[in-house]
Amino acid sequence: MNVNTHLNKVAIVGMAVKLPGANDLEGYWDLLKFGKEAVSKFSAEQLQRSGISEQLIAAPYYKPYRGILDDLESFDTPPFESTAKNFEVLGIQGKVMSHLTHRALSTMRNNSNRSIKNTAVYIGTNNQPASHFLGSAYYEAIDTQKAIERYYSKVIAPYISYQFGFQGSSIDLYTACSSSLTAVIQSCRELNSYQCDMAIAGACLIDLPQEVGYIYEENGLFSSDGHCHSFDASASGTLYSNGAGLVVLKRLEDAIADNDLIHAVIIGAAMNNDGNSSKEGFMAPGIHGQYTCLQSAWKNAGIEPSDLDYIAAHGASTKLGDATEIYALKKAFKDITGTKRFPLSSVISNLGHTGIVSGMASIIKTVLMLKNKAIVPSINFETPNPDFMLEDSPLYIATQFQDFPQIKKHYLAGVSSYGAGGSNTHLVLRSYDEN
Known part of the structure; x- marks a missing residue:
């Protein structure tokens, strides 16, 4: 990278x-x-x-x-x-x-x-x-x-x-x-x-x-x-x-x-659509479309998924939406080896679903996390959905306020937002240190 x-x-x-x-x-x-x-x-x-x-x-x-x-x-x-x-x-x-x-x-x-x-x-x-x-x-x-x-x-x-x-x-x-x-x-x-x-x-x-x-x-x-x-x-x-x-x-x-105060840097992004491939209907989310969007954004950013420190998930709190997102993420992280684990959370549990604003709420949340070098909790989470089998992946739901586990020059975070009709988006943010 x-x-x-x-x-x-x-x-x-x-x-x-x-x-x-x-x-x-x-x-x-x-x-x-x-x-x-x-x-x-x-x-x-x-x-x-x-x-x-x-x-x-x-x-x-x-x-x-x-x-x-x-x-x-x-x-x-x-x-x-x-x-x-x-x-x-x-x-x-x-x-x-x-x-x-x-x-x-x-x-x-x-x-x-x-x-x-x-x-x-x-x-x-x-x-x-x-x-x-x-x-x-x-x-x-x-x-x-x-x-x-x-x-x-x-x-x-x-x-x-x-x-x-x-x-x-x-x-x-x-x-x-x-x-x-x-x-x-x-x-x-x-x-x-x-x-x-x-x-x-x-x-x-x-x-x-x-x-x-x-x-x-x-x-x-x-x-x-x-x-x-x-x-x-x-x-x-x-x-x-x-x-x-x-x-x-x-x-x-x-x-x-211009000597601007830089809060964070967008180093890569992608957006696509599910098309009509392997999903239940027009309004339903698609695993393949989300997975492809993640891969494209990371390629555009010049990173591997193992470089990431955090994922700001969409996390709509619907059974189908949450399952689709987790399965796409697990597929994207399936080749990760080693002991590093990757926290994810959703701001929708804090605010409710702000619809077209939900992605912006996630971006700004993630920028604030990068500036403060800390991970915020995903609230209203007690028991992982057993169907997701997160224990078989390096992903976990962040439930406590915590510092980023590694001390690094730059922290990297992915931000996902998925729209009904299959419009998938993902950004890669990098922390910025003026020094």
């Missing part, structure tokens, strides 16, 4: 989040480090205010859980005066992403980055409201204004470019749960082909009203108990949460030359 060349490497020079239980990076690290869960349980009164009928609330199959965002009202004011024009027509998703962009740029060491006009913007968005999954009672809370806001939420990236004067590509995209990693990979491709000099990559999912639950069906998509148990024997399904996050990217050689 060659860690000296800067060619085709991309530096993460800015970050910002708005996640359940975490309003900023410091709050996010606190949540991760101490293994906190940020899923809320709603009272009947809260649900009624959101338009859920008493009959549905009383039903045993209605689960009043979701990960929500605090203080959304604070995003109604433009982040600075020059962004005020047309700000009022933005839905809440656009407003939050505008604020996060301003926050990420404002906290960068090099203030001149804000004047880089040739900046690309790739944002994962989804105009499909959670009400699609929640039943007709949810529509009692929907009105024309919210429909308009949902329409404008589809043009988040162009609004960011308009507000900040960016003149590079400006694209909203959707690849289901892998959208935010897709945004990062597309941004890296533009940077490495010199089509832009800086990139904003992120995703946002904020469905209103927030205080709503979901309908549970046995052997369905959603959790039976209002919690996500990634890779655990008790995992019965997932639950959706709101969230937003983004990263600011530059070519590594430019970031070094």
Whole structure:
């Protein structure tokens, strides 16, 4: 592995989040480090205010859980005066992403980055409201204004470019749960082909009203108990949460030359699709597609799986999704010899499933781990699913906060995100030491 060349490497020079239980990076690290869960349980009164009928609330199959965002009202004011024009027509998703962009740029060491006009913007968005999954009672809370806001939420990236004067590509995209990693990979491709000099990559999912639950069906998509148990024997399904996050990217050689604060380095990436090979259906995940994506990303990074120190797994907490991911990872690590073991964990157990934002939550989580040289726990995990037979592999679920077991110059981590429809993505991150 060659860690000296800067060619085709991309530096993460800015970050910002708005996640359940975490309003900023410091709050996010606190949540991760101490293994906190940020899923809320709603009272009947809260649900009624959101338009859920008493009959549905009383039903045993209605689960009043979701990960929500605090203080959304604070995003109604433009982040600075020059962004005020047309700000009022933005839905809440656009407003939050505008604020996060301003926050990420404002906290960068090099203030001149804000004047880089040739900046690309790739944002994962989804105009499909959670009400699609929640039943007709949810529509009692929907009105024309919210429909308009949902329409404008589809043009988040162009609004960011308009507000900040960016003149590079400006694209909203959707690849289901892998959208935010897709945004990062597309941004890296533009940077490495010199089509832009800086990139904003992120995703946002904020469905209103927030205080709503979901309908549970046995052997369905959603959790039976209002919690996500990634890779655990008790995992019965997932639950959706709101969230937003983004990263600011530059070519590594430019970031070094510009004296940027470099949080971590993207040294390789890949994305592919399952096609129709050997899986149960269009929405189902595929072992071969995920395995191939992992192999391609590691080859692109110039590493072997044995070089990795950690895997940030997708870990959707669904029986089929978790099983597919573990089997693909076991296949990818099957030739590893020696005593080294490889920890993996999923942030979905902390936050709930933030959908198109889940990959961004994993990236930023992993960057914070690399900066702090520590592994955070995968919570709500007690008993490994026996079907996975993890004991037959060098992989294990990290359940405690711990330092990286080896002292190294650079730590390497893989980040996976998989979308319904077979859109697979994987990044390789490397720690960065200015010295």
